[in-house]
């Protein structure tokens with residue numbers, strides 16, 4: 001059971017974190033949902049389904065797929081902003097499996113990291129999640 005949350009549309013009610021606290025949390029600064037575990041353990045299945053059903057703005061979903069091909073599907077197109085000014089434009093469009101994940105992009109002699117903070121950008125007429133640069137790590141020697 002893979003869990004997804006569209007954090008950009010979450011209204012921070014906290015119902016999911018109340019219903020399934022082992023799976024959902026909230027950001028300290030604004031209360032927006034945080035998915036604590038990407039693959040929910042079986043024992044939390046009922047609570048997760050209740051949280052998904054009760055979310056007032058229906059921004060939570062679960063993928064029950066068992067097929068490994070299915071589990072690596074990347075449903076979100078995202079735009080990366082910030083970071084190196086010379087990052088090629090075509091690398092700034094990525095596909096991510098979950099808005100709560102951090103994008104780790106190999107570039108030069110290291111990795112650039114990007115995270116979604118709830119914002120969206122319009123790219124070629126399409127409104128897609130924005131992942132802002134949060135830091136860089138060097139490749140291991």
Ligand code: SF4
Pocket residue numbers: 005010011012013014015016017031032033054055056057058059060
């Ligand atoms: S129940 Fe829905 S709106 Fe409320 S915090 Fe969770 S995801 Fe956000």
